[in-house]
Amino acid sequence: MEWTHQHGCGGNEHDDPHKLNCNVNIQYMCEPDQDVFPSVTDTPREDCINSCQIPDPANPNCDPAKKPLCRDSHIKTKADCDKAGYQWAASVFNDALNCPHECRGGNGAASKALCTGTWTSDHHTDPSACSDATKPCLYFRDGLTTARQEFTQGGNAETQATRLTRRNDNVRSERGLHEPWEWYDECSQRHRNRGLFTADQNLRGNTAIYTRQNPNNNRRGYECPEERDHWPYWHDSPWKDVVIMTDRLDLCPFFQKESQNVRTKNQCRNTAECPQCIRYNNEKECTERKGAWVTIASHNIPQPECIQAPWSRVNHLGNGRDGQALSYNWTLPFVPKTGANLGTALESLEGMPSRCVMRLRYNISTDDYDVWKVNSTFNNNNGGGIDSPVRQNPEVDIGAKTTALRLAINTNQFGRTFQDRSHAFLLRPRPAHLGTRTVYNLNVRGKRGNIVQTFPSVEYDFMPNHLEISEEDFVHIQWAGSNTHNNGNPAGDGQAGDAGEGTGGTDRHNFVQVLHRGMGESFPATWEENTMIKQALDIFDANPDTATATAAKDSAGDKRYNWGLRLATAGYYPEKEGEEQLNNLLNNAVPSYMGAVVRFAKGEYNAMCTRNHNFSNRDQKSFIKVTGKSGKISGTIASSGGV
Numbered sequence: 001m002e003w004t005h006q007h008g009c010g011g012n013e014h015d016d017p018h019k020l021n022c023n024v025n026i027q028y029m030c031e032p033d034q035d036v037f038p039s040v041t042d043t044p045r046e047d048c049i050n051s052c053q054i055p056d057p058a059n060p061n062c063d064p065a066k067k068p069l070c071r072d073s074h075i076k077t078k079a080d081c082d083k084a085g086y087q088w089a090a091s092v093f094n095d096a097l098n099c100p101h102e103c104r105g106g107n108g109a110a111s112k113a114l115c116t117g118t119w120t121s122d123h124h125t126d127p128s129a130c131s132d133a134t135k136p137c138l139y140f141r142d143g144l145t146t147a148r149q150e151f152t153q154g155g156n157a158e159t160q161a162t163r164l165t166r167r168n169d170n171v172r173s174e175r176g177l178h179e180p181w182e183w184y185d186e187c188s189q190r191h192r193n194r195g196l197f198t199a200d201q202n203l204r205g206n207t208a209i210y211t212r213q214n215p216n217n218n219r220r221g222y223e224c225p226e227e228r229d230h231w232p233y234w235h236d237s238p239w240k241d242v243v244i245m246t247d248r249l250d251l252c253p254f255f256q257k258e259s260q261n262v263r264t265k266n267q268c269r270n271t272a273e274c275p276q277c278i279r280y281n282n283e284k285e286c287t288e289r290k291g292a293w294v295t296i297a298s299h300n301i302p303q304p305e306c307i308q309a310p311w312s313r314v315n316h317l318g319n320g321r322d323g324q325a326l327s328y329n330w331t332l333p334f335v336p337k338t339g340a341n342l343g344t345a346l347e348s349l350e351g352m353p354s355r356c357v358m359r360l361r362y363n364i365s366t367d368d369y370d371v372w373k374v375n376s377t378f379n380n381n382n383g384g385g386i387d388s389p390v391r392q393n394p395e396v397d398i399g400a401k402t403t404a405l406r407l408a409i410n411t412n413q414f415g416r417t418f419q420d421r422s423h424a425f426l427l428r429p430r431p432a433h434l435g436t437r438t439v440y441n442l443n444v445r446g447k448r449g450n451i452v453q454t455f456p457s458v459e460y461d462f463m464p465n466h467l468e469i470s471e472e473d474f475v476h477i478q479w480a481g482s483n484t485h486n487n488g489n490p491a492g493d494g495q496a497g498d499a500g501e502g503t504g505g506t507d508r509h510n511f512v513q514v515l516h517r518g519m520g521e522s523f524p525a526t527w528e529e530n531t532m533i534k535q536a537l538d539i540f541d542a543n544p545d546t547a548t549a550t551a552a553k554d555s556a557g558d559k560r561y562n563w564g565l566r567l568a569t570a571g572y573y574p575e576k577e578g579e580e581q582l583n584n585l586l587n588n589a590v591p592s593y594m595g596a597v598v599r600f601a602k603g604e605y606n607a608m609c610t611r612n613h614n615f616s617n618r619d620q621k622s623f624i625k626v627t628g629k630s631g632k633i634s635g636t637i638a639s640s641g642g643v
Helices: 078-084 127-131 160-170 181-189 225-229 249-258 283-288 547-555 559-569
Strands: 022-032 050-054 087-090 240-246 265-269 292-296 305-308 354-364 395-397 404-406 416-421 425-427 439-445 461-463 466-470 474-479 512-514 538-541 593-599 603-608 621-627 632-634
Touching: 050 078, 078 087, 160 181, 181 225, 225 416, 240 249, 249 305, 265 283, 283 292, 439 466, 461 621, 538 547, 538 559, 547 559, 559 593
Parallel strands: 240 305, 439 474, 466 621
Antiparallel strands: 022 240, 022 354, 050 087, 265 292, 354 416, 354 425, 395 404, 439 461, 466 632, 474 593, 512 603, 538 593, 603 621
16 A cells, blocks of 8 residues: 655654654455345345344354444345354344334334335335446445535434435435445534544534534545544444554554454443433433443454554655655455354454455644643633634744734644545455465556646556565456546646546556566567466466356466466457457456466566556556565555555
8 A cells, every 4th residue: 555645754753853743544444245245235224123243252142231232234134144154133233213214104113024014215216226237325335426425414303214314315326435324424413522622723513523623514425524533533433443653653552452453432322211312422421311321342353553654755745765655565354254253263264255445544743732632621712711722823923013923824734634545445255275375466556647647646557566475475466447537627636637548538457578688678578488477386367256267268278378368458368259359459458357366486577568558658567576485575565446
């Protein structure tokens, strides 16, 4: 994973004269893949009495009377729940008093199966829409437009039926969706943490959607601003922590202990006596008003890694001290089917096909006040005679009798959190014959365009572009792209336009060997000269949907020759031989290709993409060295494409 920092970051707090205060937190969340578990959609639940819960070692049967409560998955049917190895159990955290639903004109049951009246449908007017090839209710999804999801605020006396109506009116099938609607809805009702430092900012409301950084509630999707701006968060969060990179290594024990990877969290839930109790953010108020103060299980995964943040220069948006992009090599998580596997050895667990998203959060702070000591008692209070340690656009005395100079200080940005996210990506269970061998992900970073059009991203490149591995390691060669790349005005941070080869607005890639031979270093090898694929020790289809057909074709012909063709044509040949001829710029090939998993023979190999290697402007190349030693990489394992 790679990134740049607008405001700089890194260096050690205690011995680096150029250190910059910051924390970088990489997180992900995953749900079972809808292709395998069809009930994992963005639609409301059809059973608010029971839910599909992820067993916890302290509560393996998800007993609602035990602590901690098991976490709800996004699976909505018992059949899918059983298939996943989870527990179909009585819901507590999201029971009938905390779950949008309506049984109209009948017995008012909180389950479609028990409702004797009319069960209100979801926001998808066509019940078959969720099985359509376009996946309009896919969860998670990238969307067909960059417009954000809708949201309307509920009233104080709202029922779960009227809440369902709001939900159905808000969620749009064609728009991207990461956090669910319910997550933001509860955030918009829950009281904000009144103990936080807000300087002299005038927050327009008192719920968790208002923070010092977000005083006017500028909503972004369904993320909760208070959770986004503060980490570790004090309530339940769907995000799992990968790593915290910091200038304060002495705080690592605190960060790791407070991560929800390993720590339970608490939250107030509605009850019959208090149907609006989700608004309370502390145990005292919750229990005094007869709400249910519940303990929700941790994510039950290892604590996040905590390391020194890599240093970068302020206002540079470039490489770090070593001349390389700031990066973190992420070992992708293993998501197991749980249930009966609790206590099973890791190597014996079955993997869960999962759809995931990742985010990178970057927090900067200032030495103009002690960020670890300030709290609400430091907030500006003219009536109480309290001056915030920082003020909005203050005027400072320079010694002139009648003139003060103004500083450009915006206190909602004086110490703030930035964020970027991936597209949705899939985690597939590894084939059994791979065993515990390392699989390196060789992907494509960057986007279509020249250097000013892609800024602050980069032009296409293979990542990692320098990979050193052993003969026992595998490499998964794959890439993601689009047919609807649109870099028109206002064009984000760069210039409008999408300079590149082939049809405008399209991404295409391939992977062919290059031989070192004097002036021929930018020309691909012929198949007769090829050693990279021809001498591969093992190679197979990474796509489970086509693997059987591919294996049958390979067994009847020259397997390695076939794979040389597939990687050179993005999977067009040999499968489509005899059909429309492949365009020489790959225009009629696919933009995304799940590719091949390859075990290379000992040697050194160079590869390129023929379409995007523009001899005067850019190159897209990769170098692979295969030795008998343990593998190592320069660059990243995960790509900016998010697949």
